[in-house]
Amino acid sequence: MEKRKLEIMKAEIKIENLKCGGCAATIKKGILSITGVNEINIDVEKSLVLVTSEKENLEEIKLKLSKLGYPEVGDKNTVLHKAKSYVSCAVGRIDS
Template identity: 60%
Template sequence: MTTLEILNLKCGGCANTIKKGLLTIEGVTEVDIDLETSKVGVNSSEETVLKSVKSKLASMGYPEVGDANTIIHKAKSFVSCATGRMTSESE
């Protein structure tokens, strides 16, 4: 399991969106999210898979710690969060 520390992780809605998004990446079959520490674990250490994971996280508004956290990232994370909350409530 490879662990990445990300920004903008706020709640279970965020976690739902992240999990669903990362599971669409080929090579990722397991995602572990720790809300308290803002860490995301994926079951791959392949560089190409991790690059895809980091790119997907940033595109959803959750860049890795150390990367730029722009207003666009923050706005996307709010949308992802709301989407994740609505999805989890309807399930």
């Protein structure tokens, strides 16, 4: 039986509205819920999300970040995104 090499995707995404560890906790929980994602690191000071996934799902990850209120730098950062990020931040602080 032939073993297939597992392709690993690594991505670095610079996002908007990242303020603190509460935000990071919400992002981590949300992104880890995506099938295939096995590691996530967040640099709050640089507003970076570093993701390692077993499949090519970068667009799904970016969409999830946007829905949580943390769109990628260069995408629209609406008042709704900013409001969602404040709620995500508060939820992350409570959960962690």
